[in-house]
Amino acid sequence: MNRKQFLAAMYLRLSRDDKSTDGGFDVGDVTDKGGKAGNPGSLKSESNSIGNQRELIRAFIHEQQDIELYDIYVDDGFSGSNFDRPEFKRMISDIEAGKVNCVIVKDLSRFGRDYIESGRYIQKIFPALSVRFIALTDHYDSFQADVSESGIVLPVKNFINDSYCRDISTKVKSQFEVKRKNGECIAPFALYGYKKAENNKSRLVPDEYAADIVRKIFAWKMEGMAVSAIAEKLNGLGILSPKEYKKFTGANYKGGFSGAVKSRWSSSTVKRILTNETYLGHMVQGKREKINYKLKKSVDKPQEEWIKVENTHEAIITEDQFQIVQNLLKADGRVSTVTEENSLFTGILFCGDCGEQMIRRMNRYKDTRKVYYICSTKNRGDGCSRHSIEEERLKEIIAEMIRHYANCFLEEKQMFEKALEMETNFESIVRYDTEIARLKGEQDKYYSLCSGLYEDLRQGIITKEEFERLHGDFKQKASEFEEAQKKQEGMIKELFKNGVISAARLKTMQESSELKEIDRHTLCSMVKAITVFENKRLEVEFYYMNQYRIMQEVNKKAKEHKTNKRPEERSA
Numbered sequence: 001m002n003r004k005q006f007l008a009a010m011y012l013r014l015s016r017d018d019k020s021t022d023g024g025f026d027v028g029d030v031t032d033k034g035g036k037a038g039n040p041g042s043l044k045s046e047s048n049s050i051g052n053q054r055e056l057i058r059a060f061i062h063e064q065q066d067i068e069l070y071d072i073y074v075d076d077g078f079s080g081s082n083f084d085r086p087e088f089k090r091m092i093s094d095i096e097a098g099k100v101n102c103v104i105v106k107d108l109s110r111f112g113r114d115y116i117e118s119g120r121y122i123q124k125i126f127p128a129l130s131v132r133f134i135a136l137t138d139h140y141d142s143f144q145a146d147v148s149e150s151g152i153v154l155p156v157k158n159f160i161n162d163s164y165c166r167d168i169s170t171k172v173k174s175q176f177e178v179k180r181k182n183g184e185c186i187a188p189f190a191l192y193g194y195k196k197a198e199n200n201k202s203r204l205v206p207d208e209y210a211a212d213i214v215r216k217i218f219a220w221k222m223e224g225m226a227v228s229a230i231a232e233k234l235n236g237l238g239i240l241s242p243k244e245y246k247k248f249t250g251a252n253y254k255g256g257f258s259g260a261v262k263s264r265w266s267s268s269t270v271k272r273i274l275t276n277e278t279y280l281g282h283m284v285q286g287k288r289e290k291i292n293y294k295l296k297k298s299v300d301k302p303q304e305e306w307i308k309v310e311n312t313h314e315a316i317i318t319e320d321q322f323q324i325v326q327n328l329l330k331a332d333g334r335v336s337t338v339t340e341e342n343s344l345f346t347g348i349l350f351c352g353d354c355g356e357q358m359i360r361r362m363n364r365y366k367d368t369r370k371v372y373y374i375c376s377t378k379n380r381g382d383g384c385s386r387h388s389i390e391e392e393r394l395k396e397i398i399a400e401m402i403r404h405y406a407n408c409f410l411e412e413k414q415m416f417e418k419a420l421e422m423e424t425n426f427e428s429i430v431r432y433d434t435e436i437a438r439l440k441g442e443q444d445k446y447y448s449l450c451s452g453l454y455e456d457l458r459q460g461i462i463t464k465e466e467f468e469r470l471h472g473d474f475k476q477k478a479s480e481f482e483e484a485q486k487k488q489e490g491m492i493k494e495l496f497k498n499g500v501i502s503a504a505r506l507k508t509m510q511e512s513s514e515l516k517e518i519d520r521h522t523l524c525s526m527v528k529a530i531t532v533f534e535n536k537r538l539e540v541e542f543y544y545m546n547q548y549r550i551m552q553e554v555n556k557k558a559k560e561h562k563t564n565k566r567p568e569e570r571s572a
Helices: 027-031 043-047 050-063 086-096 115-128 147-181 208-222 227-236 242-248 267-274 319-333 376-380 391-411 413-421 434-458 464-503 506-513 520-526 545-564 567-571
Strands: 006-014 067-076 102-105 132-135 194-197 200-206 283-285 288-290 298-300 307-309 349-351 358-365 368-375 527-532 538-542
Touching (some): 006 086, 050 102, 208 319, 267 319, 349 358
Antiparallel strands (some): 194 200, 288 298
8 A cells, every 4th residue: 555645634613503403593502502402303413513524524534545544623612703723723733743734624614614714724824834625515625626616616615604604693693682681591601699490591590509608798798898808708718619619510611711720719709799780680691792703802891781681580689788788899999098907987988178088097105096087188298188087986976977867767657658658659759749840830831832822823923934933942842841851750760769678778777776886887888978077077978868858858748738638638
């Protein structure tokens, strides 16, 4: 037997897209990395299978007198839209090392679907390296191809394959969009704290072990722990990070980096959990998107373009817990770089003149110490004044103000109870709002002016041209006030909803009113900002004041309306 002239690389590729059926598109194949082909009986799935490709090429090599198989290179589950594939790279490395001088594929689409890159390899790189290229079912052999095949037929076929890839990408995106809007989970893996339901892989159900860890993370944050401290505590307790937990539970998960070192909890991981609305039972998807179908790189999308569907699965965290944690994170996020340590007032105490944060300072004398806050601008020597206030005195004042604020809520207990009864009857709420009444009056005024124009036109006071101009202006003004009224109604309804939610905090607030000393959890769940002026005057901005104001106004107007009713109307 003559010595073989060609040492061949058998290149096999099958993407998840290629496992779809001819008759329809199976998005499940695309999203489930560890899954099987969507339709085992599909002719296309069978013809493109790795096994089929291997046997077809092996039979061809067996019939060739001048070709010997060197190695088999398999990229199973990799898209043909780019050449960033591990086995393809290994094959190219062997070609450059002189180990391979022939590449055999089932067809051009198995080699790649990017017509520019495919053409570059087949028509430039391989000829330069004296590599023979064979695509069996496309009947292409670079050693036998004439000018028309290489210069015309080959580029056209590659372009068709590229177009197919683009078409598939468009179908995937549209299917994903539909699934997202239906509140279906399209991620290949469930968020930490959840698992995919056995009977419906698009629905999330709590993973009790991981869900309990999520609850602990929120609880620790509500107790005042820093995000970094929570991460260290989790690592100290030996609790597996989300990535390691996926591996432990048997998920076919691969992170961005591989190696023997186990993934640990980090501050960023903890913060992602603390800010994820999925734990409220809402599905939030579409936060990122690929630049195009040829690149793996994704970019962040604006928040207004995210797709959010509420109440799609069981919540792990309550709305109240989530909101308190967001308040705490906002406070922590405003920590000054010159602050030496987290304290009760970190991130929420500001100078009344320059607006900069106040910083904590301590004076020690013998066995006593005195803690106070001063303006950070003054501390840097950049102007302003000290605005000094003792920590203990500040605690006393703020505790008293919180107790007063909580008592104000308690005094309106009946209002909240009534609010709960009125929760679904928003029309009766917005009816009492002063701003809505004003906007309605302005709207009616311009509609009345529009009506008056007809009489002015009839009497000849104005011309037809003046009528049309003024009528258009008045109607436009009326429409503007109508739109403003709708926006105000929407705001009132939203505020009222939040106010109803706030009613659930009565118990907590009542407990707060009995506190002799406030803690950070109570402080940050109720106080947005504290401003200190030079004369030690304080201004405190509380959360939920808008809701409280609206509900007070509603209650007041409702009482006035009841008082003005005739006796028979009141009894009714």
